[in-house]
Amino acid sequence: MKILIAGDGKVGASLTRELTAAGYDITLIDSKQNVLDSSIERFDVMAIRGNCASMEILEEAGVKDADLLIAVTSADEVNLLCCLTAHGMNPDIHTIARIRNPEYSKQIYRMRGIFALSLSVNPEKQAAIEIEHLLKYPGFLKRDSFAKGRLEIVELRIGSDSKLKDLALNDLDSVAKCKVLVCVVLRKGKVIAPDGNFVLQEGDRIFVTAPTDNLTILLKNLGIITHKVRRVMICGGGKVSYYLAERLKKSGMIVQIIEQDYEKCLDLAKRLPGASIIHGDASNQALLESEGIQDCDALITMTGMDEQNIIISLYGNNCGVPQVITKVGHLDHTKIIENLPIGSIVSPKELCTNAIVRYVRAMHNQEGAAITVYGIADGQAEALEFLVEKDTRYCGVPLKNMETKKNILIAGISHKARTEVPDGESSFEVGDTVVVVSGRDEVLYQLDDIFE
Template structure:
């Protein structure tokens, strides 16, 4: 598939990495020759230097032959103009634009129709939605939902006081009291697909598949507090903070935002009348203390500096804040951060990219493609949702007779309204939805790829 990526920034680069691994023909456009140079040397791509909204440049990038244009430059208007121009030159092209300005956020759907965009992504808003989901169940580090929200894969950390520390996975079900499946364990920066005799240790991060309505039971039985969040402290007043505060206000959670820039504070105070906006430097502990870091339920670090976010989260952990969420822009896959108590880590760029990659996969293979793809375990594993159809092999055969590829696991079978956490006797039939977890060595495009 021929794809043009306009804008070789953080998101553009991540997309280049992921899509070139999926064997797409990539052309990158950027005005900065130097970043293009480094992309050419790292990935099998071709580059065009120039303004991506100019017809000349798009023609040079062979827009007439392209199947998809992804516009992710840092300016919304350029992205939109780029997609519109591309449509003019090639009416059959699919276009994806990144639109991040809050002024456009409300009109994003009408803009999508107006400008014939296939997809409009707003990484900051997505990140805010993700954070809000996490706030609903403090205790989970990350939640990925499947089958229209009916099944989730949640991430938990096994800490010192946990009831499941030093227990094997077979014992887990009796402790938890409902059927769940641990589909991956992240230990020392490596993802492991565990077997029944696998013993959990302190500091393991486990990924549990469970039906959404069992999440509460799971948390209660593990002794993790599920008191509803009522006070949130946000460090940094960027776009994510705005979106998040806006949504939290609606659900009646009290929000404080600490922001360094005075003008931005005034702006935020205008936009968010009921939130408490504090003009101060979050790296100053006095400010955090006086704003009651000890009494808040959740602290979220959302400044533009990864280092500052890490420091603020560490400080919050030191003061015993129960739920901590840290935004990282660049360092999200670094194993060295694993040992730090940063709580849930949110990376807007990864969220945005996986959204786009999902679209590409769906476009590439209309039949039999994954319905959704989530990257879990810090990108060391992927969870995908498939629907079994008449072309799927081995329907109706018990799983124990099937030979799956190494590192592939069937985490859940959704049969009508039933959720089956599979064992050797289980089987799937046509029309069922399957959730597959796989490590990064396998690239799976369709369901039949999971078999040997």
Template sequence: MQIIIVGDGKVGVALTEQLSSEGHDITVIDSNPKVLEQSLESYDVMVVHGNGASIGVLKEAGVEDAHLLIAATSRDETNLLTCIVAKKLGAKHTIARVRNPEYAEQLVLMRDELGLSMTINPELAAAREIHHLLQFPSFLKRDSFAKGRVEIVEIHVGEDSKLAGIPLNRLYEIARVRVLVCVVERGGTVHIPDGSFTLQAGDNIYVTADSQDLAQLIKHLGIVKQKVRNAIIVGGSRIAYYLAMRCLHAGLGVKIIEQNHERCVELAELLPSAVIIEADGSRQDILAAEGISSTDAVITLTNMDEENLIISMYASHIGVPKVITKVNRTEYVEAFKSMGIDTFISPKALCSTDIVRYVRAMQNTTGGSVITLHRMVEGKAEALEFRASETTRHLGETLLDIQLKPEILIACITHKGRTIIPRGSDVFQAGDTVIVVTTSGQPINDLNDIFAD
């Protein structure tokens, strides 16, 4: 597909890397020649220097033949104008990054008039993800499928874990609910396991389960953590605002520590039920004075990865039950985990995943396109949700009789609202949703792509 990406910042680079690796023809537009030079050196892409909202620049980039244009500059207004112009010039689909919450209502009302196929908001996506994790602090990560009926959760297997040394075919004896381990991360390597695979202390495992079974799963595995009733947020960013709104609505106590005076005043007006502290949240004495040792959760949301990591390390060291760290440079997550930090949020990665899902759905021609896509283990594995259609092969055949491509596993089937954690005797029918897990080296656009024949 011909794809134009306008804006070569954090989100733009993440998209360029992912979409170019999947074989799309990418053209990047940016007004900064230095960042374009970096993209040209790092990826197999074309670059155009200039203002992405300019008709001349868009024509130079070949907008009239573009299947998709993604506007991801730092300015919402520029992104919206770029999409309007691109649509008029012939781009088939347009996606705009819009971060300002004041534009939300207008976008709902004027989406068709603006010619938008989709809007993305990295900060809002990050806030949703963090709030999701706060609801079940025992999990390092949670991803929802089948309209929230199914989840894939990440769990660490500690030295004293009931799972250490257990083969997966004995998992039900311990979990006592029907679940499936679909991915195991061990020493930076990803495994798509079978029933004979034996878990070890130090593994991070990704478990597929019915959402209603999560509480029982935590209880039987003995990994119950204190329920989050209050949280300290360090950094008064847009993510902090979106997250505080959700937490306050859920009845949680929220304290935000922010250095900038004007931003503190703004947050105090927007969030009258939250406690806003004007101070340097990276200072140990400030954190101690604001009760970090007695809080249930610390979320670090400053604009500096280094600062977020230092604060998170300190919070983990003194025993804060749940610590969540925002990072921009996800390539260092493996190193960060060795420092005792295990729950990370990357706004750019969340938005990149949403757009890649949209692109894969655009490519599909047989009706089995991607409904939901989530990346695991820093992008080394993917979980994809499809809806089986009449054109899907092997309908009604038992899974035992279906040969899949290597490194692919069917993790869940949802049939008429009923969640099935699959065994060899199970089947899927037209209309069912099917969750597939695979390593990220083989992008799957269609449910039929998983079969070996």
């Protein structure tokens, strides 16, 4: 499959890494030669310098033979024009545009056909939804949902006082007192697929699969006290903050936004009646204290600088804020910050990349493509959900009798309304959905790809 990526910024680079690793033929288009040179050095790609909305540049990039165009430049209008032009030159091409401006949300949805868009993505809106989910269900660093919300993979960190510290996974049931499965462990930046004899250590980040009801039981038995979030302090007044505040206000939460740019404050005050908009520097300790950081239920740091977000989150943790969420734009920082007490980490870039990769896989494999795809363990593993179809292998066969490839784990099976963490006697039937956790050494396009 030939794919054109217009815009070689953060999301463009992330997509290039993911899609070249999967073996796709990638051509990059960007106006900056130094950015393209960097990508050429790192990846096996073609690169064209120029305006991606220009017919001449698109023709040079091979748009007439391309299967997909992904427009992720910094300008929404350029992305739309790029997709529209590409479709005019090649009516069979699929097009994906990143559209971030809240003012365009409704018309993009209503006029998708006119704009010739196969898919539009909004990383900031996706991040807001992710953060809202974390606020409504506190206690975990991250939550990814499957089987229409009935099954989840959650991330926990093993602290010095955790009941899971120094516990062998064979003994997990005695502490959890419900059925859960530790599918991946991240220890010192390295992914481990644990067996029953694996012993958890302080500092481990573990990824646990369980039906949603069991997660509540798990938190209770681990002594992790969850709290109802009523008052939220948001540092930074960008697009994510706007989308999030809009959603939180509908849930009845009290929202404070601290923003340094006065014009942005005026705009937010106009768009978000009822929210408290504070003009000031969110990294100013005196300001945070005067606005009551010690009394808020959640602190969300979403300034435009990762370093500033991290520092404010560290201070919030030190002040005893029950829940801290940190937005990170550069995932390259993950290994540096993974052991810092900055709560949950949310990356709009990662969420956007996941959505586009899921679409690409569905294009590659029209039947049997993954319903859901999440990157977990800092992108070193994947969790995918597949529908069991009539020609899927091993239907009705116990898991213990299946021959699966190395580094593949069947982590959950949903039989209509019933969802289970499987054991060796479990099986799946046509119409069920199956959640699979896999290493990144092989791309899974359909469920049969997990079998030898």
